[in-house]
Amino acid sequence: xxxxxxxxxxxxxxxxxxxxxxxxxxxxxxxxxxxxxxxxxxxxxxxxxxxxxxxxxxxxxxxxxxxxxxxxxxxxxxx
Numbered sequence: 855x856x857x858x859x860x861x862x863x864x865x866x867x868x869x870x871x872x873x874x875x876x877x878x879x880x881x882x883x884x885x886x887x888x889x890x891x892x893x894x895x896x897x898x899x900x901x902x903x904x905x906x907x908x909x910x911x912x913x914x915x916x917x918x919x920x921x922x923x924x925x926x927x928x929x930x931x932x933x
Contacts, residue, residue, distance in 0.1 A: 884896050
């Protein structure tokens with residue numbers, strides 16, 4: 855189910871600003887961006903992914919470290 859950024863942010867206990875930053879850092883992107891108005895939509899299927907990011911943050915990893923770990927994991931998954 856798709857939801858607007860504010861709904862998703864509230865569900866994940868994050869700010870809209872944090873989700874914008876995650877997208878800017880190429881850490882976590884919206885499922886869909888409407889080309890007509892630029893609205894960002896997130897899918898409930900993305901909840902586990904954002905929860906993983908939040909867990910890493912809680913134990914002290916920086917956003918850049920998390921992005922690096924996720925990039926390495928995606929590279930291994932493609933092999």
